[in-house]
Amino acid sequence: MTTRDRRKGSALHEVIKDIDFERRELLGKEKGVGLLELVKDEQGEYRCYTCTLCERTCPVDCIQIDYCPEFPEEPFDAEAARKAALATLPGESCGAASACVMGEKPAQFVPEVDLKRLDPVIAGIRSGSGLVEALHATQEAYGYLPRVALEAIAEEMRLPLSRIYGVASFYSQFRLRPVGKYVIDVCMGTACHVAGAPLVVEAFSQELEIPVGGTTPDGLFTLQTVNCVGACALAPVVRIGNEETYGRMGPSEARRLVRKLRKQEAAK
Amino acid sequence: MRDPETIAAIDAALQAALDKSAYLADDTKKEIRICAGTACHASGRVALREAAEAALAKRGLTDTVRIVETGCHGFCQQGPIVVIRPQGIFYPRLKPEDIDEIVETSVVGDGVVERLLYRHPQTGETIALEKDIPFYALQKRIVLSLNGKVDPFSIDDYLAHGGYSALAKVLKQADPLAVIEEIERSGLRGRGGAGFPTGRKWRSCRANPGEKHYIICNADEGDPGAFMDRSVLEGNPHSVVEGMIIAAYAIGADNGPVEGYVYVRHEYPFAVQRLRRALEQARERGLLGKNILNSGFDFDIRINQGAGAFVCGESTALTLSIEGQRGMPRGKHIRTVAHGLWGQPTNLNNVETYASVPWIINNGADAFAAIGTATSKGTKIFSLTGKVANGGLIEVPMGATLREVIFGIGGGMLPGRHFKAVQLGGPSGGCLPASLLDEPIDFESLVAAGSMMGSGGMVVVDDTTCMVDFAKFFLRFTAEESCGKCVPCRVGTTRMLEILERISAGEASLEEVDLLERLAQEVVEGSLCALGGSAPNPVLSTLRYFRDEVLAHVVDRRCPARVCRPLIQYTIDQNACTGCRACVAVCPSGAISGERKQPHTIDTSLCIKCDACRQACRYDAVRVETGILEPAGRAAAGGRRK
Numbered sequence: 053m054t055t056r057d058r059r060k061g062s063a064l065h066e067v068i069k070d071i072d073f074e075r076r077e078l079l080g081k082e083k084g085v086g087l088l089e090l091v092k093d094e095q096g097e098y099r100c101y102t103c104t105l106c107e108r109t110c111p112v113d114c115i116q117i118d119y120c121p122e123f124p125e126e127p128f129d130a131e132a133a134r135k136a137a138l139a140t141l142p143g144e145s146c147g148a149a150s151a152c153v154m155g156e157k158p159a160q161f162v163p164e165v166d167l168k169r170l171d172p173v174i175a176g177i178r179s180g181s182g183l184v185e186a187l188h189a190t191q192e193a194y195g196y197l198p199r200v201a202l203e204a205i206a207e208e209m210r211l212p213l214s215r216i217y218g219v220a221s222f223y224s225q226f227r228l229r230p231v232g233k234y235v236i237d238v239c240m241g242t243a244c245h246v247a248g249a250p251l252v253v254e255a256f257s258q259e260l261e262i263p264v265g266g267t268t269p270d271g272l273f274t275l276q277t278v279n280c281v282g283a284c285a286l287a288p289v290v291r292i293g294n295e296e297t298y299g300r301m302g303p304s305e306a307r308r309l310v311r312k313l314r315k316q317e318a319a320k
Numbered sequence: 321m322r323d324p325e326t327i328a329a330i331d332a333a334l335q336a337a338l339d340k341s342a343y344l345a346d347d348t349k350k351e352i353r354i355c356a357g358t359a360c361h362a363s364g365r366v367a368l369r370e371a372a373e374a375a376l377a378k379r380g381l382t383d384t385v386r387i388v389e390t391g392c393h394g395f396c397q398q399g400p401i402v403v404i405r406p407q408g409i410f411y412p413r414l415k416p417e418d419i420d421e422i423v424e425t426s427v428v429g430d431g432v433v434e435r436l437l438y439r440h441p442q443t444g445e446t447i448a449l450e451k452d453i454p455f456y457a458l459q460k461r462i463v464l465s466l467n468g469k470v471d472p473f474s475i476d477d478y479l480a481h482g483g484y485s486a487l488a489k490v491l492k493q494a495d496p497l498a499v500i501e502e503i504e505r506s507g508l509r510g511r512g513g514a515g516f517p518t519g520r521k522w523r524s525c526r527a528n529p530g531e532k533h534y535i536i537c538n539a540d541e542g543d544p545g546a547f548m549d550r551s552v553l554e555g556n557p558h559s560v561v562e563g564m565i566i567a568a569y570a571i572g573a574d575n576g577p578v579e580g581y582v583y584v585r586h587e588y589p590f591a592v593q594r595l596r597r598a599l600e601q602a603r604e605r606g607l608l609g610k611n612i613l614n615s616g617f618d619f620d621i622r623i624n625q626g627a628g629a630f631v632c633g634e635s636t637a638l639t640l641s642i643e644g645q646r647g648m649p650r651g652k653h654i655r656t657v658a659h660g661l662w663g664q665p666t667n668l669n670n671v672e673t674y675a676s677v678p679w680i681i682n683n684g685a686d687a688f689a690a691i692g693t694a695t696s697k698g699t700k701i702f703s704l705t706g707k708v709a710n711g712g713l714i715e716v717p718m719g720a721t722l723r724e725v726i727f728g729i730g731g732g733m734l735p736g737r738h739f740k741a742v743q744l745g746g747p748s749g750g751c752l753p754a755s756l757l758d759e760p761i762d763f764e765s766l767v768a769a770g771s772m773m774g775s776g777g778m779v780v781v782d783d784t785t786c787m788v789d790f791a792k793f794f795l796r797f798t799a800e801e802s803c804g805k806c807v808p809c810r811v812g813t814t815r816m817l818e819i820l821e822r823i824s825a826g827e828a829s830l831e832e833v834d835l836l837e838r839l840a841q842e843v844v845e846g847s848l849c850a851l852g853g854s855a856p857n858p859v860l861s862t863l864r865y866f867r868d869e870v871l872a873h874v875v876d877r878r879c880p881a882r883v884c885r886p887l888i889q890y891t892i893d894q895n896a897c898t899g900c901r902a903c904v905a906v907c908p909s910g911a912i913s914g915e916r917k918q919p920h921t922i923d924t925s926l927c928i929k930c931d932a933c934r935q936a937c938r939y940d941a942v943r944v945e946t947g948i949l950e951p952a953g954r955a956a957a958g959g960r961r962k
Binding site for chain 2: 105182183184185187188218219222223224225226240241242243244245246247248251254255258259278279280281282283284285286287289294297298299302303304307
């Protein structure tokens, strides 16, 4: 017996009573009756969401889904759900009828900048590496390009800061703002686009409550799009950091992934 | 030819490089080849390797059976892939728990695990051998011939398969002009998209005087939906290195110093890592650096990473980017072969072009020229993706028809879907309809059809893709990636995008469709580089072949593919809905209501059209309707709708 919390927006609780145990007595244990159990996922949440499919398709009618008196089902209040959903909308200015927060400025998250980590970059410049290479190395050290680091590079290369800024802002890989712990790259290549990547980006944007390019105020997530990661057979593809690649994503998988990572972080 | 002593010295040096190898090619030994391409990596090849190691250790075979992590096998849809040599048994979509059985049956014994074999999608028969699978049987692999055979981290493998013998041949011959002549005779044309004859480029680069000649490999594969260059660099980086050294010799020998650069995308971390390792190994074995193979020829290669600018695939922008500037193309009245990197004569070729060079030198120009059509020789690699049954990396002879590629190698469409268009050439190319499926693939016929070869992206779309939305996707891409130097490209693409957005919202008039076409022409004429010059191609080809679909948006205000959001509406089929609440669970905006086991309804004022309910429904009860808006009487008559 368990309850399953619904998302905010519809305060509906559902209850499942899993197996009809009376039948176990009738059929005897040797057939494996009564061994059915609800499976929990890694986070300890029941994977069953009472879709009643098993009840309706069971050939021997041994599954019965019932309401539990301890958890009375709240009737679905369409008006309340509507109000709750409208409350998350950005308001009239946006025009798009979606629950995103485009246009809202996320709180800035600024970590300390330790200039010591720039030493290898400066050494690289002295041994002849170009500006783009130097910026890559800087971004590797800090995760983004802090202004003080750009100033140090400008001084070392004897170039005006405006020139460095011009190059840094020209290339889409360089970030002038700090990024979150998890950088979510949603591939927007052609194959991913026709397989539904825009829906995936939107789902991430709504679930994280940040626009594309934004970072969550807690500094955990940054949402980005990339042009093509070249794993078109797995479209739509999402990459987190440079290592983890997730294929065949949909809007629901995207939301689930964010919740999983959030839970992992909360557990730490 | 050189004198016999030098020839002997070169042979001795190549032999010395071979002698350092820990591995010798042996076609009778058992090998487990695990594909380590990006797609197979994402599908879990690391776990496969661990399982294979454990299975071998259990049987005490760790030292006798080699596990090779190869480059991309190409059949990415079926990943992760394992091939057992020497039989060549192909196991697709493996799980770590299956490995033990495979080791027992196919490595220890000589049998096959029937239940894990590839099944023909139409007939359902199992096919055991890699070479018998239609996806591979219909290809002709020249550049990719060693992909899937060699370990990209090991120069031993490449040497064992005859690697660097083309370089030795060139160095022994000691006639750079003969090399250029050979390449010219082979008819090799640049594989990056434009198709400029490679031999002629080398010749003019050699003829241009300069303090130093630069050899650049363009691996800035920016086209979305294309991954040929990455797969070559990841699967067989030494072939590119060898091709570059041969080019450097042809252009730079007895002609002053030469230096090489590989400009590779930062989005391809595996490719960078493998290429870096390949360069180190080549230097260790005396194949790169000073006095290559005792011949007295010096050449070295540096890696330069891009930073996510599509325009940097253009040659003048690329050289500026290496110099540490913004990658903004310049006019090409003076070509890069005369005035390129740091103002010096520069030869710039694509990854695939360089990778074809060793094969041409080894097998002769005539063998290469025998493949293909009158104007396009050899083979071309494509990344076949989209809504096709067997997607992946393929190599076909020039002149093969689109039908052979999509329905032969690609296995046709997914079940229940119909072919609508194939997009070639990425954001610079165009969409071709079903009526052009029998067009041969070569440089000229594709351009005549309104598309282009491009770098080799081939995206197949079916009836669920809206062509207006598809054109919008490419135009948004080029509008974002436009460097901003030429006004027609910077402003023109943005204005075109706005018109397309109005079309997909059902707000455009017929005049605006004409305006779109005129604007496209102006952007083509008024842009300096190929990005602006070809940016309107997706729009123009859509208007050429799919005008009906565009007009459906404008006049009837409906989206036949049910994609454009303002023109569609989600509803639940009251007869099909079982009230299972699966859609309620996934709806992010609380728009679905209804009693349990009773048909549900969607509140369209709350629905954000995210498609989650349709994907969650197991009974196909969520329907997408179009034609909800009344046809545009006033708009069609010419008035602007507010």
